[in-house]
Amino acid sequence: MSDQGQAGPPHAAPPHAAPPHAAPSHAVEIRGVRKAFNGAVALDGVSIDVPDGSFFSLLGPSGCGKSTLLRVISGFESPDAGTVQIAGRDMTDAPPNRRPTAMVFQRWALFPHMNVRDNVAYGLRLRKAGKQRIRARVDELLALVGLEEHSAKRPSQLSGGQQQRVALARALAIEPRVLLLDEPLASLDLKLRLQMQLELKRIQREVGTTFVFVTHDQGEAMTMSDAIAVMKDGRVQQIGSPQEIYDEPRSAFVADFIGDTNLLELDEPVRDGRMTVGGRTFAAPARSAAGGDGGCEALSLRYERVRVGDELDCANVADAAVEEVVFFGGSIRYRVRLDGGGRELVAEVPRTGVETPYPIGAKVRVGWDPDAAIPLAS
Template sequence: MTETQPAPARDDPGRAVPAIELAGVEKAYHAYGETVAAVRGVDLAIAQGEFFSLLGPSGCGKTTTMRVVAGFEEPTAGRVHLHGQDVTGVPPNRRDVNMVFQSYALFPHMNVFENVAFGLRRRGVPKAEIAKRAGEMLDIVDLAGRERRRPAELSGGQQQRVALARALVNRPRALLLDEPLGALDLKLRQAMQVELKRIQREVGITFVYVTHDQGEALTMSDRIAVMNDGLIEQLGTPREIYEHPATRFVAGFIGTSNLLGGEVAEAGGGSAVLLHGPDGRIEVPVRDGVRVAAGERLELTVRPEKIGIGLDKPGDDVCGVRGTVTEVVYLGTSTNYNITTSAGADVVVFLQNATSADDIAVRGDDVWLSWDPRHSYAIGAPQ
């Protein structure tokens, strides 16, 4: 077997073969006499037909991971499998994947149809088949009737859809998208998120999407891998990652999260009671693997939209923390309250303006914060 030929598929009849699988993938660069680890021991399996996102801040290794899948980067260690075949060392043009970048790279001298049909013509596909497949793909991306327009005559969102159609018309088994909506304005970006998910459902192809935008990942993904410093911090569905962040980094990076700490007063039965400030009481479920004992400190997270605000101390059936309002920001559909608790923690609360236009509290008010214990989530002791 030569280096440019994919290895045979692995025989494991008891296991569904992933569309993309990374096993112990590492990627290091050497610069100015130093070794920089961009990706560090990533293990990942992406199912056929899944919309999968690699999410994280700049420099976390997500784009490098995607480039390793595409074949533009060779891993320093580990293996890459596409549909059960080992493609480590196989060049990009021999991997059955296509890639869409933030810059659409459309041919300005070609019209929409010619841009979409370009790859098919290069492969020698018959003319009638080109017309059929390109036309079907333009229907899917909602560009039928614009075949004769040049890229300069299209909006940013339309250009993005042309780039998608050009990548998908070749019927790759997986499509890799590297921050493709980053150049669009907010409203168009939000509209394109819905369009991308619709297109992915219609074509049934595995999408791997790289982004630093949490909203994009939560909106479109079946599963998300949150990356930080070359490692996967958490892998799960959007709901799992948002509601149950596994680490302090994930809790802080995904949406807005309040991190609170306190001394454990009671522990047992899968929950713990924390003391927060002189009169605050927080009950939190404790997941398997987190060791909790009375007298220790524990850190937890609770989302801003889960918290209520009142003037009276809540009962013992809910979590209750006292604090002072430091800022009130009216946002139309909701009002955001910044509150400093009696233990000195900064808390953000989002309240929907569903029943009244009046503020529940104003800056300087002493208030009580309360929430259902089920919405507390322990993430271990503070580091």
């Protein structure tokens, strides 16, 4: 899956391609999509396969093109180049109302004069569904999002989280093949957002609809997604499961965007299994020692992989002084400076008992297992 972003030419079917009548395994296939606004490139050759029935997130910093890509999938924006297939059919030029998609926005845009039930029923009425069918479907959806008792209320009488559920139920009512969600949780307060993340994931699992979810919050993407496409400057940087992206980031950008990490820049290429960082020599990870990644210029070392103590039994150890201490309760984060070389490292140490943190200025040893450092492509 992690190679999807580099997928080959659009119609080069693999040798054992499924027969044309088989159900497509990808709900959405985006190939070489480009989009510029007045010469400014918003999408720069994006190719993504979204597996059918998955919770798929587009993650990246503000302005990287996430919403534009979602709008290209929904048909509200047409690409300058490239193709969009949905459920196995080419939809590149189809208008939004001809696509089997529905959209949920950050501002939920509920109809203020309609109660919850009528908001949810709206799409079904437009499609002239029968009365009984509408009632049954709306009941089902209200139960799904836990709003049975609020069905007669107007949106203004609901909390933010409840309004969000109405918007979700309304979008799901028409049974889209793909639900597109553009930062739908962004305006909720933190606690409610965390709760809604789990709710949304449960709902997705229950209905089995493919969700394409836009967020700039890496924690949110990690919590909910089966797969994440990390974007930067209109390009896909990496696609993979949350664990793949966290454990095997390919670039410094991805390593840093997904979680906290120390970037170890090498003074010179890895040689004989040794690497030099800030004038000090350490054991390099086996992968780079084996020669395959010898050309890398930097490594990612996650904060939680750095150990701090008086006695450490790892292959890489250095003397250091504590410069900053942050007490998180469940863990303690230290910023230390290595003796001699002057390099800083950040360590996040889990707290299993009632350990008192080392104070600022304390002399400590820091260490890590060589294979905890991940070689990054330059």
